[in-house]
Each structure stands twice: as structure tokens, then as C-alpha cells.
Amino acid sequence: MEESSRRTFLKLAGFSALGLGAKPVLDAFASSGGVQSKPMVMKGEKALQAKRWALVIDTRKFKSEKDLEPMIEVCHKIHNVPKLENKRHEIKWLWTEEFKHIFSSQTHDFLDERVKDLPFLTLCNHCEKPACVRACPTKATFKRADGIVLMDFHRCIGCRFCMAACPYGSRSFNFRDPRPFIKETNLKFPTRMKGVVEKCNFCAERLAVGKIPACVEVSKGALAFGDLGDSKSKVRELLSSNFTIRRKPALGAGPSVFYIV
Amino acid sequence: MPKKKMYDRGKVFAGLAVFVVLLIFPFLLNLGKAAPAPELKLSDKAKAAKECVESKAYMTANHMQLLNEWRETVVRNAQRVYVNSSGKKFEMSLSNTCLDCHTEKAEFCDKCHNYAAVTPYCWDCHVDPKETM
Numbered sequence: 001m002e003e004s005s006r007r008t009f010l011k012l013a014g015f016s017a018l019g020l021g022a023k024p025v026l027d028a029f030a031s032s033g034g035v036q037s038k039p040m041v042m043k044g045e046k047a048l049q050a051k052r053w054a055l056v057i058d059t060r061k062f063k064s065e066k067d068l069e070p071m072i073e074v075c076h077k078i079h080n081v082p083k084l085e086n087k088r089h090e091i092k093w094l095w096t097e098e099f100k101h102i103f104s105s106q107t108h109d110f111l112d113e114r115v116k117d118l119p120f121l122t123l124c125n126h127c128e129k130p131a132c133v134r135a136c137p138t139k140a141t142f143k144r145a146d147g148i149v150l151m152d153f154h155r156c157i158g159c160r161f162c163m164a165a166c167p168y169g170s171r172s173f174n175f176r177d178p179r180p181f182i183k184e185t186n187l188k189f190p191t192r193m194k195g196v197v198e199k200c201n202f203c204a205e206r207l208a209v210g211k212i213p214a215c216v217e218v219s220k221g222a223l224a225f226g227d228l229g230d231s232k233s234k235v236r237e238l239l240s241s242n243f244t245i246r247r248k249p250a251l252g253a254g255p256s257v258f259y260i261v
Numbered sequence: 262m263p264k265k266k267m268y269d270r271g272k273v274f275a276g277l278a279v280f281v282v283l284l285i286f287p288f289l290l291n292l293g294k295a296a297p298a299p300e301l302k303l304s305d306k307a308k309a310a311k312e313c314v315e316s317k318a319y320m321t322a323n324h325m326q327l328l329n330e331w332r333e334t335v336v337r338n339a340q341r342v343y344v345n346s347s348g349k350k351f352e353m354s355l356s357n358t359c360l361d362c363h364t365e366k367a368e369f370c371d372k373c374h375n376y377a378a379v380t381p382y383c384w385d386c387h388v389d390p391k392e393t394m
Contacts (some may be wrong), residue, residue, distance in 0.1 A: 007303060039315070041334045041353070047341075063310060080388075152336045153386060163289040188357060208341050242315040 012237040046210030050231025052128070054145035054256040055204055055213075056238045057121050061222035065119050068096055071215040071223070075200070078214055080191045084141035091172040093200040094215055096125045102168075102247055106227075115261060121223075123214075124149060124200040125247060128254030135165035141197075147256055148202045158195035167251050171199045230258065299376045302368040310362055314345050325381075328355065355387045366391060 001057040017099075028108035043049075062068060075081070077096040084090050096119035130149045132141050140155035141162050163171045178193045185191065189205065192198050211217070216225040226233035235258075238244075244258040267273070282289075307313075313320045315327070334340045344352045346368040351359050363369045366389045374381065384392075 037346060037348070039346050041340045041341050042337075042342045042344065044342050044352075047339075142337065146339075150336070154332055154336070187388050189388045190356065190388060193382075204339070208339065208382040 002054065002238075003213075012125030012221045035242055044208055044210070048210055048212070049153060050146045050205045050227035052125065052227065052256065053207075054147070054226065054235045054258065055126075055202075055216070055227045056224040056235045056244065056258045056260065058222050058224070058238070058242075058260045060260060061119060061122060061220075062121075064120065065096060066208075068119055070218050071095070071121065074214045074218050077184065078186050078189060079201070080178075080182050080186050080189055081198075082178035082191075083183065084176070084178075084181050089175045091174065091178065091198065093172075093198070094121065096120060097122045103245065105248060105250065106245065120259065122168075122170075123215075123257065124202075125168055125253065126200075126202055127256065129252065131165040131253060132162035132171065135161040137161060144204075148204055150201055150204060151196075151198060153190075153196050153198070154229055156196040158197065160197060162197055167248055168255075171197050173197050296376065299372040301372060302365060304362065304364040304369075306364065308360045313362075314343060314349075314351050314358075328383075331355075355383060356389070360389060364391070 072094045076083070076092075079093060081093050082091050099111060099118065099132075101122060102122055105124055126147055126149045128147070130141075130143055133143050133149060136142075137159060138155045140152045140157070141149065142152065143149050158173065160173055163173060174194050174196055176190050182191060195250050203211070203215075206207050206213060212225050216223040216243060224234045224238055226235035230236065238260070239258060242260045244260050246258055248253045249255075315323075320327070331343065335353050341353055343353045345351065360366060366384075
């Protein structure tokens with residue numbers, strides 16, 4: 001009798017323990033099929049997508065600095081780029097240079113008159129193999145899947161390694177608080193703070209809502225923007241029908257900005 | 262055991278008393294004057310919307326983590342649309358979505374941040390339309 005009562009006690013205790021242990025498991029199963037779903041993130045429906053974005057600049061359509069001004073103006077306006085008169089503090093996303101400066105390895109003393117004095121539009125080349133990305137110690141600058149080389153200002157520590165690495169001088173450093181030097185702030189776009197590097201972003205914020213870059217939009221057809229991975233795109237069409245050059249090709253950075261000279 | 266005599270007994274205790282009073286002086290001074298938790302003023306638009314991108318309790322406790330995730334996904338993953346737990350879509354943007362509803366940054370963000378003595382650096386770059394105009 002004593003023996004068997006001990007046995008029954010143990011049996012009972014065992015079953016109770018099993019029951020207690022099973023409850024949380026059953027609860028978890030019951031709640032997983034609930035109505036409440038987890039929040040998600042996604043791309044906008046109108047977002048433009050590409051394998052590798054590129055820009056083709058038809059310099060034959062430009063005569064003087066005046067033709068380029070509207071593009072620079074719209075770019076700097078919508079991106080809250082400050083205007084600093086001091087050359088050493090200057091911030092530029094899109095600007096002009098002479099042929100001999102931007103194509104320093106392709107120039108000579110006997111350039112034709114048109115090209116010699118023509119201002120060339122210059123910007124970040126959104127390289128295939130960007131040196132700035134390799135140099136950045138915090139991954140503040142990175143290459144997106146669609147080829148755009150972007151800045152994450154949240155992460156930039158202002159070390160300027162990227163500026164030293166960039167062979168095209170496409171990057172500017174905020175030596176001063178840029179806000180007092182922005183004439184009209186575009187409320188839809190953030191400004192930058194003192195101590196970060198900035199550059200052209202190929203209008204990533206516009207591509208996300210289905211718009212092409214602002215400079216292309218106001219270029220009256222002189223600039224073409226498109227996907228290098230799509231053989232039927234406007235840029236591929238232009239590249240296959242015109243002779244184009246890129247800046248400092250020997251460096252192997254693989255710029256995505258092409259010039260028809 | 263021989264009885265030990267304490268020298269300058271009066272001065273020692275007086276000194277101790279002064280020391281203790283000095284030590285707790287800041288607490289005595291502020292006794293019963295604890296700053297009350299700020300009451301946040303919701304803008305009319307926020308009141309009309311009733312619910313933020315997530316529930317109020319979640320937003321109060323976790324808005325900083327949410328914003329952190331937003332900036333990561335927008336900038337680095339190029340995903341700009343947030344679909345909340347009930348399936349509603351929002352553009353992930355501090356200036357354009359959050360401040361569109363919470364129009365009074367000074368009455369909403371700043372009030373609480375000042376109370377909690379936190380200084381988030383969002384506004385070094387992100388624009389508050391009211392402050393820039």
C-alpha cells in the first residue's frame with residue numbers, strides 16, 4: 001500500500017509538470033495566428049529602378065557657362081547646398097571645369113577652339129569601383145545596388161579620407177555650419193551640419209518617387225539619364241551611336257558619367 | 262579598559278552637523294519642487310488623426326528606435342515606405358511625415374526632450390519648417 005501510494009504520487013506529479021510546461025507552448029501557437037501583423041518596409045510604388053544608373057552629357061549642346069547655370073542652380077537649390085564665397089569652404093554638387101582640368105590626361109596644346117574654352121559639367125561620377133567607399137572607415141559612403149554612390153550623413157565622422165581618395169574632387173567638406181549660407185531652404189530636403197562631407201546623390205530622393213534627376217529635367221535634352229544594364233535605355237542608345245569619353249579612365253574607377261565631346 | 266576622553270566634542274559635532282546640512286542642501290532647497298512631467302500639446306491635425314504610425318504607447322516608448330530604423334532603411338536600403346501593423350502606409354520622413362502632423366516641434370518634441378535632458382541631433386540637419394521660416 002505504501003509502495004503504491006508513492007508510485008501514484010510520482011505519476012501525478014509527472015503529469016502535472018508536463019501540463020504546466022505545455023501551456024506556454026500552446027499559448028505561443030495560439031497567438032502566432034493572430035490578426036496583428038508585423039510592420040513592413042518597402043520601396044515606393046513609383047520608384048525608378050535600374051541595374052546601374054548613368055548620365056550622358058552631350059557637351060555639343062552647350063555654348064557657354066550660361067547654358068549650364070540653370071542645372072547647377074536647380075541642383076543646389078533643391079538639395080540645400082550652401083553658397084560660400086570663400087573658395088576653400090566652397091560646397092559643390094554640380095559645377096563646371098575646363099577641358100584641360102577635368103580631362104587632364106587627354107588634353108594637349110592644340111585643342112580645337114570650341115572645346116578649349118567650353119565649360120564642362122562636373123559632378124560625382126558614381127563609379128563602378130568607388131575609391132571613396134573603400135576609404136571610408138565608417139561605411140558612411142556606400143554603393144547602392146543600382147550603382148549610386150551615396151552618403152549617409154548620420155554616419156559621417158568628417159575624417160575626409162573619401163575626399164583624399166576621390167580622384168575627381170567630387171566631394172566637399174562642411175568647414176562651417178552651412179545653414180546661414182542657404183538662401184532659400186527646401187523644406188522637403190535636409191541640410192547638412194558642420195563637419196560632414198557631401199556630394200551629388202544622383203537625386204536618389206527623386207528617383208524614389210519616380211522622377212529623373214533635376215539637372216536632367218532642366219537640361220533641355222542635353223543630359224540623358226538611364227540604366228546601363230538595359231540595352232534599350234536612352235543612355236545605351238546614345239553611347240552606341242556617339243563616341244564618348246570618361247574622366248581618368250586609366251585609374252579603373254569606372255565612372256558612370258559619360259561625355260560626348 | 263580606561264575611559265577615553267573625546268577632545269573638542271562640541272566643535273566636532275557642530276562641524277559634523279554643518280557638513281551634513283551642506284551635503285543635503287540642494288535636496289532641501291528643491292524639496293517638493295520636482296518639475297511636473299510636461300503636458301504635450303497635440304496639433305489639431307494630430308488630434309484628428311487619433312493614431313500615430315503605431316500605437317501611442319509604442320510611440321512614447323520606442324519612437325527613437327523606430328526613427329533609427331527608418332533612417333537606416335531609407336538611406337541605406339532605399340526603402341521609403343513604412344507599412345504599419347494595421348496595414349497603413351507612410352512615407353518614412355522626419356520632416357515630411359512626422360512634422361507634417363506634429364506641426365509644433367517646440368510644443369511636442371522639444372518639451373519632452375528638455376524635460377528628460379536629452380539633446381537629439383536630428384535638427385542639426387533635418388528641417389523644422391517653422392524654425393526656418
